[in-house]
Amino acid sequence: MRAVFYIAHRTTDGSRVGIKEIAEQVDSPEHFLAKILQDLSRKGLIQSTKGPNGGFYIDDQSLKRPLADIIKALDGDDIFTGCGMGLSQCSEKNPCPLHKEFKKVRNQLSRMLLTTTIGQFNKDLLAGHLSLKKE
Amino acid sequence: MRAVFYIAHRTTDGSRVGIKEIAEQVDSPEHFLAKILQDLSRKGLIQSTKGPNGGFYIDDQSLKRPLADIIKALDGDDIFTGCGMGLSQCSEKNPCPLHKEFKKVRNQLSRMLLTTTIGQFNKDLLAGHLSLKKE
DNA sequence: TTAATAAAAGACTAAAATGTCTTTTATTGT
DNA sequence: ACAATAAAAGACATTTTAGTCTTTTATTAA
Known part of the structure; x- marks a missing residue:
């Protein structure tokens, strides 16, 4: 995966x-x-x-399609939701100490993955001639 | 874990x-x-x-100790390093299209986890009386 | 110094993720 | 129509991660 x-x-x-x-x-x-x-x-x-x-x-x-779609398809969208600390009670009403901070990070990540399309990413990749092998 | x-x-x-x-x-x-x-x-x-x-x-x-220490102890520090896309060639010299963006996100996360100590997090938690059960 | 308590350690089992192999189905060129 | 090609599907094996159980070791209080 x-x-x-x-x-x-x-x-x-x-x-x-x-x-x-x-x-x-x-x-x-x-x-x-x-x-x-x-x-x-x-x-x-x-x-x-x-x-x-x-x-x-x-x-x-x-x-x-945005990169986010691939991630969602493969890993589900856990990355985009939920408390970073894994606290289920954590919510807007009852936020954990890092709730706000986490949200910022998460939103930034989401924005990034949502605004970058597959095609775009690819074009840039090719421009930099990166290989895709593992090592 | x-x-x-x-x-x-x-x-x-x-x-x-x-x-x-x-x-x-x-x-x-x-x-x-x-x-x-x-x-x-x-x-x-x-x-x-x-x-x-x-x-x-x-x-x-x-x-x-910062929260980051716990994470590192349990999961290793993969979260704090490496290309977000999993591209091994990705580096400062040869960055993947999202390299810079990812770095920003990662740094933000690191800063957050490094500046929040266990004690601090706990104090804030108790203040909000969150339970720690799963659901 | 012994009995009770509680963590440490390690063997073992179960589940999930990852990876392999075989068979089936769709497409195309002859 | 037929043979060859290539993905789809699904059964199966392996590895990793999560979880359970049992035994050992350290501590304390009587």
Whole structure:
């Protein structure tokens, strides 16, 4: 689940990319990756077609999705809600000592992830020619 | 590992507290909690004595420790370092598109956790009379 | 110095996350 | 239609994390 941001944008260049190639470029086990991509595909975040010349790709619409969508799809949105200290009673009415501070941090993070689209992130990435391998 | 912030400060009131009482107040399985507390105790973040009238407590020194110390002790300091996107190449020289933004968020979080001591957090908590149970 | 108390330590089990393998289904070129 | 390609699906194995239980060790009070 972790190593996953990588993929979405490997396929951003219009053409379709087979999972073998992706897995290789990202060095993540092929089948494992497949499972995750299938999940993202089911959720409409990426697209895929079967058969020869098939593979994964991302259409223009999906390129406009914020990074936050990927995170939510993969990890749920716990990151965006809830008390940072894990205190369930913590709320606006009854805030824990760090409630306000945490909120600031969280909001900043959310804003960042919501305003950055997949396409954008990718463009910038390519500009800096970063590889996406693990190490 | 998650439900743990709770404890440290349950014992902030000077006297020693048995694990059974803590476990109950925090509703976390006793033995599991014990393991964690032992860990924290070994690392010097909390104190304990055996025998009758023994239990866990926190001395004045430890009360002055920042919350960040607990997090580091329990989860390691991954939160405080590394690229938010999980890109290993990401660095000052070769920053990923969100590097700067992430850094800001991370720094804010660090500052917060470093400047808030256990004692302080606890005092504020008690003032707001929050319970520490899970729900 | 012994009995009771309470944490420390370690072996063990269960659950969840991660990763692998096999079969099925859809697509396309021949 | 058929063979080849590639993702989808799902069964299975491994590893990590969480949680339980039992035994040991230290402390204290009688």
